[in-house]
Amino acid sequence: MSQAIPFNMPSVNHSKAWGAVAALAFAGLGLAASASAAPVAPGPDAAGFGVQARHVEPIARARMVAWIDAYRTTNPGAFAAVAAVTGCRPETYLQLRKPGPNCASELRALGPGVVPALVDALAFHVPPDRVWSAPERKAWAFGLLLATGTARDGRATPVLAAVLERGADDAALQQAAAEALGRIGGDTELELLLRHARAGAKLEAAALAGLGTCARVEAVRHLARALDAKPSTATAETIAVALGSVASDWAWQARARAEPAPAAHGLAVARGLEVRSVALLAAAKALPQWTGAVRDRLIDVLAMAAHPDTGKVVVQLKGRGDPELNAALDAFLRRSALP
Numbered sequence: 001m002s003q004a005i006p007f008n009m010p011s012v013n014h015s016k017a018w019g020a021v022a023a024l025a026f027a028g029l030g031l032a033a034s035a036s037a038a039p040v041a042p043g044p045d046a047a048g049f050g051v052q053a054r055h056v057e058p059i060a061r062a063r064m065v066a067w068i069d070a071y072r073t074t075n076p077g078a079f080a081a082v083a084a085v086t087g088c089r090p091e092t093y094l095q096l097r098k099p100g101p102n103c104a105s106e107l108r109a110l111g112p113g114v115v116p117a118l119v120d121a122l123a124f125h126v127p128p129d130r131v132w133s134a135p136e137r138k139a140w141a142f143g144l145l146l147a148t149g150t151a152r153d154g155r156a157t158p159v160l161a162a163v164l165e166r167g168a169d170d171a172a173l174q175q176a177a178a179e180a181l182g183r184i185g186g187d188t189e190l191e192l193l194l195r196h197a198r199a200g201a202k203l204e205a206a207a208l209a210g211l212g213t214c215a216r217v218e219a220v221r222h223l224a225r226a227l228d229a230k231p232s233t234a235t236a237e238t239i240a241v242a243l244g245s246v247a248s249d250w251a252w253q254a255r256a257r258a259e260p261a262p263a264a265h266g267l268a269v270a271r272g273l274e275v276r277s278v279a280l281l282a283a284a285k286a287l288p289q290w291t292g293a294v295r296d297r298l299i300d301v302l303a304m305a306a307h308p309d310t311g312k313v314v315v316q317l318k319g320r321g322d323p324e325l326n327a328a329l330d331a332f333l334r335r336s337a338l339p
Contacts, residue, residue, distance in 0.1 A: 050162075064123075067116060082110065087104075088101040088140050115155070149182070154189070175209045193211050199235075216275075224243075233290075249276060253272075283305075302336075
């Protein structure tokens with residue numbers, strides 16, 4: 001069984017390879033005072049890989065600095081382990097067949113016990129041992145956002161919101177921040193994403209993608225309404241991808257399995273079915289209106305939702321007599337398990 005670093009927070013299982021690397025990093029670095037000595041307390045002009053500290057709301061910033069400093073005292077190995085990640089260091093990635101910085105897998109493998117250290121690196125401090133190139137900084141930011149969202153710790157939300165709203169004007173990092181907020185998926189995160197997912201909003205595309213990671217029926221209903229509002233082709237494709245993500249039957253099965261209590265398990269199953277139903281009907285309604293990549297992504301929604309009524313919906317769509325749509329649906333049926 002793989003093993004994440006045993007910090008004083010709940011942990012999860014990860015890949016065996018990265019779990020072993022993480023455990024070694026902790027053993028070698030986490031207990032060394034010199035490796036995890038507290039840096040100078042960050043002021044408003046401090047910055048991490050994702051955003052400047054001054055862009056975090058002041059009251060939240062003060063609260064987060066106190067949280068990080070307290071955690072650094074009790075769990076110095078968490079900060080040492082994050083600093084010891086190697087995938088964004090040229091001495092590591094230049095040895096790869098396709099060289100390029102990437103530390104996302106390593107950071108995720110450290111588990112939820114390093115969230116304060118992830119947040120610290122996003123907004124307050126960067127490992128000080130070298131000058132990081134622009135591609136390395138972006139890879140760090142992307143990996144930190146992915147790992148923070150996967151940990152689903154709402155205490156990170158103010159920094160994630162700052163990266164989304166006031167970080168670098170980089171569409172990929174804005175989307176990564178929105179998707180991290182969606183994975184946390186509380187009321188605060190949902191409201192933030194819905195506010196930015198309005199038609200024509202500056203961060204609409206990122207927020208729509210974020211709703212695709214938010215396991216809430218409110219998220220899928222907004223996506224369905226947005227698709228019905230005749231968006232641009234690019235926006236329609238973004239919505240269709242998000243619909244497939246939020247309606248993934250595989251993901252909802254995993255959420256249900258993670259709930260051992262019968263009542264919670266049943267609630268997860270029911271919520272999953274509701275979300276998948278909304279996504280299926282939205283895709284079915286939109287399919288006759290779109291061609292090309294958007295149509296392909298909408299058919300992906302049918303496959304990913306794996307709803308019990310998918311076969312009936314396909315029959316109804318084929319009855320419209322659209323030859324191109326029927327050919328696309330026939331191809332879907334050939335590669336699916338539907339009768």
